[in-house]
Amino acid sequence: xxxxxxxxxxxxLSATFAMPAAHAGATLDAVKAxxxxxxxxxxxxxxxxxxxxxxxxxxxxxxxxxAVAAAVFGDATKVKYTPLTAKERFTALQSGEIDMLSRNSxxxxxxxxxxxxxxxxxxxxxxxxxxxxxxxxxxxAKKLDGASVCIQAGTTxxxxxxxxxxxxxxxxxxxxxxxxxxxxxxxEAGRCDxxxxxxxxxxxxxxxxxxxxxxxxxxxVISKEPLGPVVxxxxxxxFKIVRWSLYAMIEAEDLGLDSTNIDEKIKGESPDIKRFxxxxxxxxxxxxxxxxxxxNVVKQVGNxxxxxxxxxxQGSPLKIARGLNALWxxxxxxxxxxxx
Amino acid sequence: xxxxxxxPSPSLPPPANTTGLMGxxxxxxxxxxxxxxxxxxxxxxxVSLLIPLVQWAFIDADWVGTTRDDCKSGGACWVFVNVHFxxxxxxxxxxxxxxxxxxxxxxxxxxxxxxxIPKIPGKKxxxxxxxxxxxxxxxxxxxxxxxxLPHVETNLWGGLMLTLVIAIxxxxxxxxxxxxxxxxxxxxxxxxxxxxxxxxxxxxxxPLITVLFMSSVMLPLFLPEGMDxxxxxxxxxGITLFQSAYMAEVIRGGLQAIPKGQxxxxxxxxxxxxxxxxxxxxxxxxxxxxPGIVNTFISLFKxxxxxxxxxxxxLLAIVQAAFSNPKWLGFAVEGYVFxxxxxxxxxxxxxxxxxxxxxxxxxxx
Numbered sequence: 001x002x003x004x005x006x007x008x009x010x011x012x013l014s015a016t017f018a019m020p021a022a023h024a025g026a027t028l029d030a031v032k033a034x035x036x037x038x039x040x041x042x043x044x045x046x047x048x049x050x051x052x053x054x055x056x057x058x059x060x061x062x063x064x065x066x067a068v069a070a071a072v073f074g075d076a077t078k079v080k081y082t083p084l085t086a087k088e089r090f091t092a093l094q095s096g097e098i099d100m101l102s103r104n105s106x107x108x109x110x111x112x113x114x115x116x117x118x119x120x121x122x123x124x125x126x127x128x129x130x131x132x133x134x135x136x137x138x139x140x141a142k143k144l145d146g147a148s149v150c151i152q153a154g155t156t157x158x159x160x161x162x163x164x165x166x167x168x169x170x171x172x173x174x175x176x177x178x179x180x181x182x183x184x185x186x187x188e189a190g191r192c193d194x195x196x197x198x199x200x201x202x203x204x205x206x207x208x209x210x211x212x213x214x215x216x217x218x219x220x221v222i223s224k225e226p227l228g229p230v231v232x233x234x235x236x237x238x239f240k241i242v243r244w245s246l247y248a249m250i251e252a253e254d255l256g257l258d259s260t261n262i263d264e265k266i267k268g269e270s271p272d273i274k275r276f277x278x279x280x281x282x283x284x285x286x287x288x289x290x291x292x293x294x295x296n297v298v299k300q301v302g303n304x305x306x307x308x309x310x311x312x313x314q315g316s317p318l319k320i321a322r323g324l325n326a327l328w329x330x331x332x333x334x335x336x337x338x339x340x
Numbered sequence: 341x342x343x344x345x346x347x348p349s350p351s352l353p354p355p356a357n358t359t360g361l362m363g364x365x366x367x368x369x370x371x372x373x374x375x376x377x378x379x380x381x382x383x384x385x386x387v388s389l390l391i392p393l394v395q396w397a398f399i400d401a402d403w404v405g406t407t408r409d410d411c412k413s414g415g416a417c418w419v420f421v422n423v424h425f426x427x428x429x430x431x432x433x434x435x436x437x438x439x440x441x442x443x444x445x446x447x448x449x450x451x452x453x454x455x456x457i458p459k460i461p462g463k464k465x466x467x468x469x470x471x472x473x474x475x476x477x478x479x480x481x482x483x484x485x486x487x488x489l490p491h492v493e494t495n496l497w498g499g500l501m502l503t504l505v506i507a508i509x510x511x512x513x514x515x516x517x518x519x520x521x522x523x524x525x526x527x528x529x530x531x532x533x534x535x536x537x538x539x540x541x542x543x544x545x546x547p548l549i550t551v552l553f554m555s556s557v558m559l560p561l562f563l564p565e566g567m568d569x570x571x572x573x574x575x576x577x578g579i580t581l582f583q584s585a586y587m588a589e590v591i592r593g594g595l596q597a598i599p600k601g602q603x604x605x606x607x608x609x610x611x612x613x614x615x616x617x618x619x620x621x622x623x624x625x626x627x628x629x630x631p632g633i634v635n636t637f638i639s640l641f642k643x644x645x646x647x648x649x650x651x652x653x654x655l656l657a658i659v660q661a662a663f664s665n666p667k668w669l670g671f672a673v674e675g676y677v678f679x680x681x682x683x684x685x686x687x688x689x690x691x692x693x694x695x696x697x698x699x700x701x702x703x704x705x
Contacts, residue, residue, distance in 0.1 A: 043651050044664030051661050053423050055432040082495055083651045088557045095560035097571075181672070207669040317666045 027231075027238035028072070028288060031099055036078045039065035040098040043083045046204040047312035047320070048104050048124070057081050061102040063307040064123050064229050066300070067245040068100060071293040076300035090115055093232055100242055101230040104200070111230075120243040122228040123304075125324040125333050127221030128160050129199035131206060134214055136193055141220035145170040150183050150192040152176070156223075161196055164222040184208050187215075198225060203318045221324065237288060244287060248294040251276060251336040252303035254327055259302040262295065276339045294339065304334060397677075408668060420671040421678045424662045428678070431498015431653050437490065440481045441501050447474065448508075456693070471512070494572035498653030500682060502572075506579060506644040506654065511637050513580040518587025519626075523617065525592055536588070543585035548643055551578040556650035575647050583640050590632040594625035627701050634694035638687045645683075655679055 031037055041049035041061055049059040062081070070076040082098050093101045094116055104126070105111070107119040130141050138144060141164075149172050151158050158176070165172050175192050177183040184205045187195040197205065199221060206212045229246065231239050252258065255273055257265055266277045277298075278291040287293065301307060308325065309315045326332025357363060370376040400415025403422070411417035421428070430438050451470045454460050482505075485491035497505065524536030555574040563569065598621055606616030626633070648657035659675035662668060
């Protein structure tokens with residue numbers, strides 16, 4: 001009797017406090033019912049999620065949210081953004097405050113396996129890189145022996161740097177700073193030869209210099225920081241929707257489709273394109289979405305290249321090179337499984 | 341013929357170097373060698389700081405334009421503030437609905453002015469309106485979802501508007517709560533007293549950042565799924581409870597400064613506890629601690645910017661958001677100067693008003 005009571009109480013408690021792990025499809029139903037995707041983004045991070053003068057969100061991470069909205073509703077504007085700090089981002093996802101998180105979060109084993117979350121893909125391959133002045137005339141990180149390096153204190157950057165120089169049998173002199181602003185000031189004033197940080201960060205630090213053209217970012221990346229959208233564990237349908245919305249953008253670039261030419265190209269003969277855009281007869285892609293979901297993603301958000309260039313690439317002040325984020329056939333890592 | 345002077349001849353003016361600007365300077369700035377030296381050094385110091393500042397902020401500054409390309413002169417780029425001014429005031433509040441925020445601000449200013457200008461009659465009714473009706477009006481205007489007004493979620497609130505919402509709610513709610521806590525702490529009833537002491541000491545013992553983190557990161561994990569408290573509401577509750585503990589201690593200082601005779605006189609008149617507090621003790625005690633209360637308000641006003649760590653876009657956070665836009669990267673200084681100026685205006689006005697209030701309520705001779 002007593003144990004039954006205990007069990008009942010325990011059951012009640014766990015029902016009240018259990019992590020939101022519901023039946024498959026629950027998130028999609030909830031999202032459809034409320035009419036928008038609640039997407040967690042960065043408290044502004046240049047190029048990845050920031051607001052413009054009118055207060056509209058844009059950025060590479062924001063485009064993933066918009067792609068999901070386009071896939072689910074056929075309308076990329078049906079997103080509401082929750083700006084989250086690094087500390088609260090995973091709680092907000094776990095507690096159900098947001099439906100998906102697209103906030104330059106690094107995909108790691110512990111995060112993927114131990115925290116009740118699933119990484120749905122990689123929308124930006126980041127990693128620690130080096131920036132040097134053009135005057136130095138160095139074109140590879142391997143030639144940095146004896147350099148003085150500006151770093152931000154207390155970050156993993158410091159450890160990666162030590163490992164890299166030790167592994168390559170090179171010497172360096174670290175100069176640490178508290179804030180990124182100070183670091184870039186010191187670099188500009190010539191107190192160090194090299195500035196190291198995550199590559200995505202290096203480009204926005206470069207804009208802060210009075211003459212951005214005087215510095216170059218070296219091609220080497222010495223740590224792996226795959227950034228991507230995250231969803232809660234336990235809802236596979238939603239997980240797949242987010243994952244394939246991202247893949248739709250990458251696959252579109254692979255197929256040469258973009259927001260301007262897709263209408264024209266699906267009239268053509270290519271079976272790949274027809275299949276991709278849901279234009280062929282009896283073409284059901286098994287996702288619980290409208291048949292033309294991938295068409296909507298490309299039409300309204302654009303392919304990966306458009307999104308990249310517009311937000312962080314040549315079309316933006318950041319001018320980040322594609323590098324690792326080029327398509328697989330151009331020597332990068334972005335690759336989508338086939339749409340068939 | 342004798343000349344009889346009927347009245348004394350008019351007194352001569354004091355020597356020129358003891359009056360006017362010269363005299364003042366002689367007396368105050370150059371009275372001794374040490375003073376003269378100090379004056380010169382400080383003067384040179386101030387001028388050498390001021391000249392580049394004025395040069396940067398006014399002479400070299402760019403005022404008009406729409407993009408960063410309009411800032412070529414090398415001085416301050418006020419174009420950045422200009423372009424984002426609406427955003428700094430209203431945050432991400434939808435443009436079509438911003439009149440609602442402005443309307444609330446106008447009502448607030450009129451009500452406050454009516455309360456503060458001594459000549460306007462009917463203070464009691466204005467006070468009742470300000471305390472009980474204005475919050476309801478403001479709530480429905482800002483949140484909407486009623487009376488045909490579209491709903492505006494609190495995560496779109498931001499800028500100065502959010503700063504003021506947090507500060508005003510915190511100030512208005514923390515004062516009565518603080519009075520109750522202060523009275524409770526001095527109560528003779530053991531349970532009330534221990535509860536109040538525990539409350540005050542716990543909230544005073546944790547930093548505000550911890551309170552905000554708890555409210556935004558931990559609390560949602562304890563709540564059942566689907567029960568979603570508004571993030572702003574959580575922050576407001578946290579700030580109010582936190583400030584009320586500080587307020588209680590300030591007011592307790594006032595209560596303790598009232599001579600025992602006042603308490604005894606009130607009981608001798610046959611007033612019960614609440615009557616004696618309301619009519620005799622509190623009016624004296626609160627008056628005495630006005631500087632302390634206003635000090636707490638000012639620190640609360642500045643503390644509101646801590647909400648940026650839980651992703652709410654108060655004035656400071658919206659300024660930071662604006663220069664995170666790649667198009668405007670690198671205009672942090674202009675943004676921070678603007679934010680500092682706005683904060684200063686509000687805090688300085690509060691402090692001036694408190695001085696005026698002290699002066700007005702002074703009854704000693």
